Amino acid sequence: MTRTKAEFQRLIRAAIGEVKADLIITGGKLINVYSGEIPEGFEIAVIGGRICYLGPSAQHSCGEETEIIDASGLYVSPGFIDGHTHIGHYARPFENLQSFLPHGTTAIVASCDELATVFGFRGLKVFWEEVERHPVRVYTLVSMVARQDPLLCNTASFTQAEMTEALADPSVLGMVEIVSWLRLLHCDDELP
Structure with missing residues (x-):
């Protein structure tokens, strides 16, 4: 499934905070399926059902309409x-x-x-x-x-x-x- 240039640009804008995310997941232990590590202290920002940011803080992508899910005590994994x-x-x-x-x-x-x-x-x-x-x-x-x-x-x-x-x-x-x-x-x- 190909994505349009506009869809990629929206993901980029959300990643840098110009567009606000639909969802931010905080807390939780991230399962890194490539390295096998399970680091903590990451936040994940999502827009339009796609991950646009993964890093120490997604607050720059948080807006008034952004839903926040606290995943403390849980594992977060890619599908x-x-x-x-x-x-x-x-x-x-x-x-x-x-x-x-x-x-x-x-x-x-x-x-x-x-x-x-x-x-x-x-x-x-x-x-x-x-x-x-x-x-x-x-x-x-x-x-x-x-x-x-x-x-x-x-x-x-x-x-x-x-x-x-x-x-x-x-x-x-x-x-x-x-x-x-x-x-x-x-x-x-x-x-x-």
């Missing part, structure tokens, strides 16, 4: 990202997403081949509608869904136009599994 998961198995995507946030996962990269294999492009749209309603950020990898053997299988397929539309969606990072690998190896022109 985890699940780099490849399937949330369309066994339950609807929204229901599967319910288990992520309580364990610290705030974003996932999900392959959506389950619904797409059954319903084609309509299944991908259902997937997007489901995950859009949930606070976990879901980035999608689109499967090249096509019948493994058109004579023996009734798996749904994407047209080339549908694949182009899917890849243009801002939540889509790219392509993932190809179910019909045999057709790919035979350079089948009907694959999307």
Whole structure:
């Protein structure tokens, strides 16, 4: 997901205090996932759901409307990202997403081949509608869904136009599994 120049400028302005933060977290022990250290004495400023400042004092970013959370006695950690998961198995995507946030996962990269294999492009749209309603950020990898053997299988397929539309969606990072690998190896022109 790309951010605009204006969004970056707003983060910078909030970091230096020209724009006031929406939220400041004080106290707490910061979990540094790179070094393994757990330092104290840091404050975190957030604007528009993004961290704009991390340092000894965020008071320069504090305004009248800024919410302050005292995290003393607690640990503060960045959200985890699940780099490849399937949330369309066994339950609807929204229901599967319910288990992520309580364990610290705030974003996932999900392959959506389950619904797409059954319903084609309509299944991908259902997937997007489901995950859009949930606070976990879901980035999608689109499967090249096509019948493994058109004579023996009734798996749904994407047209080339549908694949182009899917890849243009801002939540889509790219392509993932190809179910019909045999057709790919035979350079089948009907694959999307």
